[in-house]
Amino acid sequence: MLSDPIVALATPPGRSALAVIRLSGVGAFAITRRCLRPFHPDRPRAAWRAQLRHPASGELIDEVLAACFPAPHSYTGHDLVEISTHGGLLVPAEAVAALVAAGARPARPGEFTRRAVLNGKLDLLQAEATADLIDAGSPAQRRRALQQLDRGLSARLAALRAELLELEALIAYEIDFPEEDEGPVSPARVTAAWRAVRERIAGLLATAPEGERLREGALLVIAGRPNAGKSSLFNALLGRERAIVTEVPGTTRDAIEAYAVIAGFPFRLVDTAGLRASDDRVEQIGIEVARQYLGAADLVLFCRDAGCEIADVESERFVAACQAPVVEVVTKVDLAARSPDGLGVSVVTGAGLEALRARLAEAAFGRLLALGDVEPVVTRARHRAALERALEEVDAFYVAREQQVDAVAAATHLRAAVGALDDLIGAVTPEDVLDRVFASFCVGK
Known part of the structure; x- marks a missing residue:
């Protein structure tokens, strides 16, 4: 009941x-x-x-x-x-x-x-925001959940829905009064209304990669040659001793993952084995694990040892093969004879760490930083799928118009786009969708 x-x-x-x-x-x-x-x-x-x-x-x-x-x-x-x-x-x-x-x-x-x-x-978006607020582990997640709970995304979608209905009304007028070809519903007016709606939907969709990353935490993989200071930097970013640090190259054999808040944003840090050619079977396995993490990374932090003059060709080859953006950092600058080119850090003195944190946040969440906390953001795969469906229908409407398809048939695409937004807000939501949304909630909520 x-x-x-x-x-x-x-x-x-x-x-x-x-x-x-x-x-x-x-x-x-x-x-x-x-x-x-x-x-x-x-x-x-x-x-x-x-x-x-x-x-x-x-x-x-x-x-x-x-x-x-x-x-x-x-x-x-x-x-x-x-x-x-x-x-x-x-x-x-x-x-x-x-x-x-x-x-x-x-x-x-x-x-x-x-x-x-x-x-x-x-509405359904506010319900999801309630769960996100409870699960928030970083200030950025909390602010975003509160913005959505305050109907930030809901209000934007309601405005989009109203624009789609207005466009549909223009087409209905065109159907009822076809003799007024250049009257109040000129082709230019329809095209302008279509373009405005499309740009707004596309703008929301553009926030999805970083928005979804914000909910889950950006996967930041720390890579580099053995003994390049990766584990020390991992511990410094984490704020506690999690990875074993020694002067022996190849100490880290397996990947170590931990959650960290960096510059207010959530990250899943991964310390990986040093990248090099090796005959050691155990080390080879660790390097393969590192390669897999590099393939899945949202962002790679590539470490270069300030005291090593030898070119890091082998590890560069591994990193170059990954698709994620790469932030390069020179480690152990406290031991270097001269200032490094680019961003340098020392976990001993703390030099450069704040600048590195800011760089990582910018690299992983630059769009969200530019938008601020006022603009709505797409934070779930469910949101993205519904908006993609709406965009497809809006584009299909335009194609139908260009191909001079019957106006009644063309307008069905606008109605389908409205339906996609209704599903997103939860105006008409099937039971199985509700089951999936609320399955992860705590019992008392």
Whole structure:
């Protein structure tokens, strides 16, 4: 059912000062009345102190704070109650069990937010932004999630939808009054309207590579010859000792991956084996792993040792074969006799590290930095697929016009483009799409 009362712990289980339990649905207040003493539905959105007791035995479970939110002015759009209990494992679990005994059922992952979408409290993009905000591990992810939660992308798509409908209305006028060939619906006017819509859709799509990278974290692969300072730089960017560092070339045999926030942006750092020709079987395996990471990288950080005068031909060959952008850095500049050409760093003195962090953020997220936090960005493959479908239909409309296809048939492409945007916003969304979107949500959300 879409309105039956559901209950779940809204905070992570474990030792803590407080835990929050959320109960919502038709009949939520009646269920709460069986467990809370006193219960004050006449005091909406105001907290009160109460005893939470088991509905059958009357046993006291905890002294709690509670607040009720009558429909439709609640997160879900249904009657909703939030109960703050003491933390830990036992008390919150027994509180949830008492509410289940009173008539609620355990909520499924994301079910509260799913109901908010179905009841028009949030659109699907805002629901996804809620999950992104919870999962945010960097300031850039947090800012982007908040922008989307504030309907940044939704508003842009709504404007696009309105433009498509206006263009469709022009075609409808053309169909109804074909004798007015050069009247208010001139071919130039239709073309201008089409071009404006197309440019806006294409502009949003252009943000998708970096937007999706922002959600997942940019895969930054650190590469170079053995003993080029890769592991030391990996640790410095990570902010802790994760990779083993020695003066022995070839110390790193396997790839080491770790999450790091660099200049406010999320990165998945990978320290790889030194790239060189080797007869050592184990080292060969490590080099092959490095090659695979280079093939999948979003960005490569290529390290050159400031103290090594020998050309790094072998490692350059490996890096040149990858498709990702490459940022070159000269390491160990504190040991160099002269200043290096290009960007140099020292993990011993810290020289150049801030400049390197800024360079990496620019290389991986330059478009997002240029756009700032105000412009909407496409952050999911689902968004990209829907916009690509809309763009295909808009282009198909133009081709049909150029080929003098019947106006009614040409206009069907505009209607299909509107449908793609509706799917994206969640105006008309199949159950299986909702299932996929909310499957990764936590239970209490």
